[in-house]
Amino acid sequence: xxxxxxxxxxxxxxxxGITIIALVVLTSFAxxxxxxxxxxSLTTLSDTLSPATGTIHAEKASTVANHTxxxxxxxxxxxxxTIILTFDNATSVSASLTYTxxxxxxxxxxxxxxxxxxxxxxxxxxxxxxxxxxxxxxxxVAPGSIITIKIGTxxxxxxxxxxxxxxxxxxxxxxxxxxxxxxTGTIGIPILADDVVVVNAVVAPTISFAVSDNTIFFGNxxxxxxxxxxxxxxxxxxxxxxxxxxxxFNITAGTNATSGYVVTVQGDTLTSAAGDTITPLATNTVxxxxxxxxxxxxxxxxxxxxxxxxxxxxxxxYTATASTAIPIASSIGPSATTTYSxxxxxxxxxxxxxxxxxxxxxxxxxxxx
Amino acid sequence: xxxxxxxxIVIFVFTPLSYIFASLSCSVTTAGTCTxxxxxxxxxxxxxxxxxxxxxxxxxxxxxxxxxxxSSSSIGNSCSGSNYKVFxxxxxxxxxxxxxxxxxxxxxxACLSDTSTGDKITVGYQxxxxxGYDTTLLSMxxxxxxxxxxxxxxxxxxxxxxxPLVITFSLSTNSVGFGTLSSVSSRYANSAGTGSATEVEAHxxxxxxxxxxxxxxxxxxxxxxxxxNTIDAIGGTNTLPSTGSKQxxxxxxxxxxxxxxTSPYALSGFAFNTASLPSQVASGAGDNVTTIYSVRxxxxxxxxxxxxxxxxxxxxxxxGTF
Numbered sequence: 001x002x003x004x005x006x007x008x009x010x011x012x013x014x015x016x017g018i019t020i021i022a023l024v025v026l027t028s029f030a031x032x033x034x035x036x037x038x039x040x041s042l043t044t045l046s047d048t049l050s051p052a053t054g055t056i057h058a059e060k061a062s063t064v065a066n067h068t069x070x071x072x073x074x075x076x077x078x079x080x081x082t083i084i085l086t087f088d089n090a091t092s093v094s095a096s097l098t099y100t101x102x103x104x105x106x107x108x109x110x111x112x113x114x115x116x117x118x119x120x121x122x123x124x125x126x127x128x129x130x131x132x133x134x135x136x137x138x139x140x141v142a143p144g145s146i147i148t149i150k151i152g153t154x155x156x157x158x159x160x161x162x163x164x165x166x167x168x169x170x171x172x173x174x175x176x177x178x179x180x181x182x183x184t185g186t187i188g189i190p191i192l193a194d195d196v197v198v199v200n201a202v203v204a205p206t207i208s209f210a211v212s213d214n215t216i217f218f219g220n221x222x223x224x225x226x227x228x229x230x231x232x233x234x235x236x237x238x239x240x241x242x243x244x245x246x247x248x249f250n251i252t253a254g255t256n257a258t259s260g261y262v263v264t265v266q267g268d269t270l271t272s273a274a275g276d277t278i279t280p281l282a283t284n285t286v287x288x289x290x291x292x293x294x295x296x297x298x299x300x301x302x303x304x305x306x307x308x309x310x311x312x313x314x315x316x317x318y319t320a321t322a323s324t325a326i327p328i329a330s331s332i333g334p335s336a337t338t339t340y341s342x343x344x345x346x347x348x349x350x351x352x353x354x355x356x357x358x359x360x361x362x363x364x365x366x367x368x369x
Numbered sequence: 370x371x372x373x374x375x376x377x378i379v380i381f382v383f384t385p386l387s388y389i390f391a392s393l394s395c396s397v398t399t400a401g402t403c404t405x406x407x408x409x410x411x412x413x414x415x416x417x418x419x420x421x422x423x424x425x426x427x428x429x430x431x432x433x434x435x436x437x438x439x440s441s442s443s444i445g446n447s448c449s450g451s452n453y454k455v456f457x458x459x460x461x462x463x464x465x466x467x468x469x470x471x472x473x474x475x476x477x478x479a480c481l482s483d484t485s486t487g488d489k490i491t492v493g494y495q496x497x498x499x500x501g502y503d504t505t506l507l508s509m510x511x512x513x514x515x516x517x518x519x520x521x522x523x524x525x526x527x528x529x530x531x532x533p534l535v536i537t538f539s540l541s542t543n544s545v546g547f548g549t550l551s552s553v554s555s556r557y558a559n560s561a562g563t564g565s566a567t568e569v570e571a572h573x574x575x576x577x578x579x580x581x582x583x584x585x586x587x588x589x590x591x592x593x594x595x596x597x598n599t600i601d602a603i604g605g606t607n608t609l610p611s612t613g614s615k616q617x618x619x620x621x622x623x624x625x626x627x628x629x630x631t632s633p634y635a636l637s638g639f640a641f642n643t644a645s646l647p648s649q650v651a652s653g654a655g656d657n658v659t660t661i662y663s664v665r666x667x668x669x670x671x672x673x674x675x676x677x678x679x680x681x682x683x684x685x686x687x688x689g690t691f
Contacts, residue, residue: 041454041491043581044582044690045690045691046582046688046689046690046691047688048686048688049686049688050647050686051589051684056589056590056682056684057684058589058684058686059538059686059687172487172534172535172536172537174487174534176452184452184453184454185691186452186487186489186534186691187689187691188487188534188535188536188578188580188689188691189536189689190536190537190538190687190689192538192539192540194540194543195540195684195685195686196543196590196682196683196684196685197540197542197543197544197545197571197572197664197682197683197685198543198544198545198680198681198682198683199545199546199547199558199571199593199666199680199681199682199683200544200545200546200547200558200562200678200679200680201546201547201548201549201550201556201558201564201593201600201668201678201679201680201681202547202548202549202550202677202678202679203549203550203595203600203670203674203675203676203677203679204549204550204676205676206672206676256672256673256674256675256676257675257676258595258596258598258675258676258677333675334673334674334675334676335673336672336673369676369677
């Protein structure tokens with residue numbers, strides 16, 4: 001009995017080992033779903049959705065979309081046989097959809113469609129809100145042919161489609177393909193609550209603006225000899241230290257504003273404490289000795305900013321007042337830094353009132369985003 | 370104990386593995402016991418060397434050997450509707466010989482149908498066993514003019530599988546953002562919309578299918594746009610970030626699963642070419658394994674990029690080939 005007990009124990013272990021080996025072998029070598037389809041199964045089926053004209057959504061729930069349906073029919077489609085498309089998942093075929101909204105290709109060649117089959121023309125009927133039926137005319141589709149069906153605005157043969165199919169609810173929409181041609185198949189189409197990722201970004205506004213000097217000097221103006229131009233350093237009580245056009249200071253401006261910027265100047269002409277003035281030039285005017293003239297002009301370098309009239313030409317002008325700002329430069333869009341070289345001209349007449357004349361000019365840069 | 374182990378051996382050696390996880394399970398039994406959701410697909414005059422009759426018939430001598438099937442799906446024996454497969458053709462509605470469907474000279478179809486949404490019925494003929502299928506329906510003496518028997522009677526087996534059609538596709542979020550772009554450092558979009566100075570995941574895409582041809586995922590849309598102003602798409606080749614110039618691109622990694630990212634989105638640089646859209650970004654086999662793709666977006670601007678709130682609408686689309 002003891003020996004028999006050992007044998008039973010050994011047999012039990014042996015069979016347990018076989019059991020484990022059998023499990024391992026079966027698990028390791030069993031084929032993984034190697035399907036063998038029969039002759040009536042459509043192959044290489046797909047339905048690619050695409051956005052309707054003017055939209056971005058394709059697989060969004062309850063949204064219209066174009067369909068491009070492809071499959072290979074092992075059996076072919078004989079004369080008079082039907083191909084039926086049936087959608088589920090609350091998909092809705094437009095009630096207005098007709099053959100004019102559909103293309104059908106046999107191996108890439110468009111066939112002629114109509115409401116009903118006539119000779120070689122296929123008939124197409126929106127059978128219901130979920131079903132479209134195609135009926136072959138008299139031309140057979142060979143076995144192994146690739147059928148392509150376009151539905152929506154992507155259908156351009158004969159006429160361009162207008163009506164489309166509205167997606168069902170979020171989940172999986174199934175498209176059954178059947179009909180008297182005998183082959184069948186099913187396509188799964190994922191439908192999302194929203195199939196678009198919106199990517200947002202901010203480009204922050206930038207603006208740069210600087211004036212190189214806040215005080216410039218003409219020295220003692222004079223009615224004879226040469227015209228006077230302002231300079232950045234104080235010459236003291238000397239007559240017209242600068243007798244050729246010279247940069248008095250510069251203004252730099254730049255921005256990434258979509259509509260660019262405008263630089264304005266505001267302030268009076270040269271004015272004495274007694275209220276006497278040096279007459280400003282109303283239009284761009286060349287210097288003239290012996291007459292009262294006060295004017296400014298600018299040259300622009302760098303960036304895409306430009307000097308505004310009347311300060312761009314070779315002459316001088318000054319049209320701003322203490323209460324009126326006048327544009328002297330601008331850009332029409334984003335601009336790298338532009339340097340505006342400012343030149344100030346002053347001439348006086350023999351009878352110009354003596355005094356200390358001053359002009360306070362305020363420059364402002366405004367961007368439009 | 371030894372009998373239990375023997376039983377285990379018998380079960381695992383002689384039962385196809387697919388039975389363990391079968392969506393469809395069939396056996397030959399009596400009509401009286403084929404109840405409770407099970408469906409008779411064929412009636413036979415015996416377990417071997419038998420004639421067959423359609424399930425619509427009710428001859429008593431065919432009641433003791435019926436092909437009885439059950440499934441978690443809604444199966445039936447209808448030969449009409451949108452989802453059925455003929456597994457054999459009979460010479461008559463009863464007292465019939467059987468032939469394989471490809472021969473197609475007998476007029477009476479024996480069918481397996483399924484009204485469950487998306488199920489795929491596969492029927493095939495295989496010698497020796499039905500490995501790779503859910504179950505064995507019956508066996509035949511020949512491909513044509515055959516008598517029939519239960520699954521073990523003859524070498525030529527009639528096999529079937531029901532596979533639920535699966536295609537899943539989702540986006541983790543529908544809105545991502547860079548925050549404020551910079552002309553001196555690259556920015557990367559994140560799901561919070563605030564952006565990051567280092568590359569981060571903006572959102573994920575999940576996809577799977579059991580379609581035989583797998584799936585592809587494409588992207589379509591526009592580059593970052595504000596009115597008439599755009600941030601240039603980085604182009605169709607994988608390009609590294611370059612600060613100070615306008616760039617908008619995307620790339621993806623596979624976080625898990627068997628899918629693969631498509632070139633040019635797979636490398637460490639970024640790509641996006643608006644002149645070539647829609648553009649495939651990923652694909653996967655029909656192995657029913659969910660792949661999670663981690664998507665990253667790059668944004669760079671120049672000093673002169675017009676200020677404003679830029680938006681890009683990117684449509685992601687998955688298509689299965691069944």
